[in-house]
Amino acid sequence: MITVQGVQNQTIAVLGLGRSGRATVAALAAGGAQVVVWDDGVDTREQAAQDGLQVLDLTREQDWAGISALITSPGIPHLYPRPHPVIARAYDLGVPVDNDIGLFFRSFATTDWEQFATTPRVIAVTGSNGKSTTTALIHHILREAGRPTQMGGNIGTGVLSLEPAHDGEVVVLELSSYQTDLARALTPDVAVFTNLSPDHLDRHGGLGGYFAAKRRLFAEGGPDRAVIGVDEVEGNYLANQLAMSAADDRVIRVASGQKLEGFGWSVFARKGFLSEYRKGRQVASFDLREVTGLPGAHNHQNACAAYAATRAVGIPPREIERAFHSFQGLPHRSQTVAEIDGVRWVNDSKATNVDAAAKALAAFPRIRWIAGGMGKEGGIEALTPFLGTVVKAYLIGHSARDFALQIGQIPYEIAETMEQAIARAKAEAQPGETVLLAPAAASFDQYPDFEKRGEHFTALVQALQP
Template sequence: MIPVEGVEDQKIAVLGLGRSGKATAAALAAGGAQVVAWDDGVDTRAAAEAEGMRVLDLTRDDAWHGISMLVTSPGIPHLYPKPHPVIAKAYALGVPVDNDIGLFFRSYATAGWDAFDRPPRVIAVTGSNGKSTTTALIHHILRTCGRPTQMGGNIGTGVLSLDPAQDGEVVVLELSSYQTDLARALTPDVAVLTNLSPDHLDRHAGLGGYFAAKRRLFAEGGPDRAVIGIDEPEGLYLAGQLATSPADDRVIRISAGQKLDRGAWSVFARKGFLSEYRKGRQVASIDLREVKGLPGAHNHQNACAAYAACRSVGLAPRDIEAAFHSFAGLPHRSQLIAERDGVRYVNDSKATNVDSAAKALQAFQKIRWIAGGLGKDGGIAGLSPFLANVAKAYLFGHSARDFALEIGQTPHEIFETLDQAVAAAASEAETGDTVLLAPAAASFDQYPNFEKRGEHFTALVQDLDQA
């Protein structure tokens, strides 16, 4: 646990008592704060009280006497579509609102660092797609190369549940737009933007607000090094804003397709090869085609981002390359589940939007595509340019019929459930095919989250071996 600094004897309220909320309350108490808490769920409040937490109804005006700060969980709206009533009350009363990410950045560094030979570092990763894989890959490379490291944030451990810093340690954080938008302190040593595509637009009142939330990671604290994906206009704009001149190597531009052989420092992937350029000269090259844990151009972009971040903290190219080959990938993200009778089964349940599904569809040939669930605004018409490799689509769930109308002449069949779609795809698949779960939709029509959907797909594939 990382005790929160600067809160001794202050009365601080915590809104939301899920995993991050409970961890935040404990870290505040460890820092000497008097913690009160509230959650909209009756059962959640009862469980918290049973654990000894002081629950206070923050919807009441008289509950706010003496409260100096409100700390909210990231999933609770603080501005759009409208602020949660408790957060709105804090704004009206002039009470500062923060989240666990802000508390982490103000508390991670301590006086004990003076005794370290090498100061700890923080690498923070954000973006629309690939940030979990990039975060896990950076952590894997650091660990494989013998650097002390922890991973947390939107993946793995909550930030305030991490251990206090070690000499020379590198903490790798995945940060969502919900987390970066509200944090009052954002001071990573290395900040990474993988890419940007429309997502969570209701929480940010449009793409501009969404980008602004991501941009805060780079603008608020000024990282020593910024790794920026420039394959979208927003990334190109951000890189231009941060660099003071073409020779400014504090900005590393990355791309999954463009040749970036000009400028101070760049890393790009083309035709399966990663290249690093410094001041117009190539200094390293890695063949990514045989790295099984990173299939497809979208994962090559993740590799570029991770490579650049690890180079920023002093790792050598050949050590990074060796670590690439031992990376197994993350569950539900282009995860190879099985190979059966010459057919590969790939679980990309995390592909919940058009952009991430498009990347998955470009990563494989001869695809038996399983898609469906609860469709998002705009449907899947945007996938039309990426369907050339699809032999047949197996559409299931709430939006299956809508999806069928949007995929043109692509052969398809409609099913009620994932079980039926997997059975049909497996029975029709031929040697060399890939049965790919890339839903392009949310899971909430039939599953509580994309993880459960991916786990079900994995179980169904494993059952095929027993049939």
């Protein structure tokens, strides 16, 4: 656990008692704070009281006496579409509002570090797509290279539940826009921006607000190195804002599909090959096409970002390349589940929208596509340009018939259930083809979440193996 510093004998309020809220309570108490809590859920409040926590109704002004700060969970709106009433009350009273990310960055460094031979470092990853894969890949590379490392934030362990740093350790954090938007302290050593596509727009008041939340990690944080994906205009703008000149190697530009040669430091993937350039010269290159855990151009962008981040903390190129080949990918994200009789079975249950499904469909040459579920507004007509590799679609769930009307001339079958879709794909797939679960839809018609959908797919496929 990270003990929060600078709060001794202060009364700190915590709003929201989920995983991060509970960890925040413990970390504040360890730092000597008197902690009071509030949650909108009656059952949660009752459980907190039974656990010995002091529950105050923070919707009432009279319960704010003596409170010096409010720490809120990331999922609770603090600005758009409107602030939560408790947060609005804090604003009215002038009580500073922060989150666990802000507490982490102000508390991670301790006097113990004076005894370390090598100062610990933090790599923080944000962006719209690929940040979980990029974070996990960075962590995997560091571990394979023998560097002490922890991973947390929006993936795995909450930031305040991480262990205090060891000598030379690198902590890798995935940070969502919800987390970067409010944190009062953001001081990573290396910050990574993967890409930007529209998401959470109601929470951020539009695309500009969403980008601004991501940008705070760089503008507020002042990292020693900034790894910036420049395949979209927002990343190109951010790299330009941070660099003093094209030769400024504090900014490492990364891209998938375009060549980046005229900069102080760049990493890019083209035609399946990753290249690193420094001061106009190529210093490393290797083939990504045989890295089974990172299929497709979108994963090649993730690979470039992870490569750049780990190079920035001193990992040699060949060690990174070796680690790539042992990376299995994250569950439900272009995850190869099995290869049976020459047919590859891939679980991309996380592809719950058109953009994510398009990236998955672009990653493989001959696809038997399992799609459907609870379709989203606009359907899947926007996927039409990406269906050229689809041999046949097997449509499941609530939107199966709607999807059938939107895929043009692609052969399809209404399979209804995952079991039937897999059975039909198994009967018809030929060697060299890929059976891809990329639903382009939410899971809630048949499953509680995309993870359970992916786990069902995986279990059914594994049962096919001899």
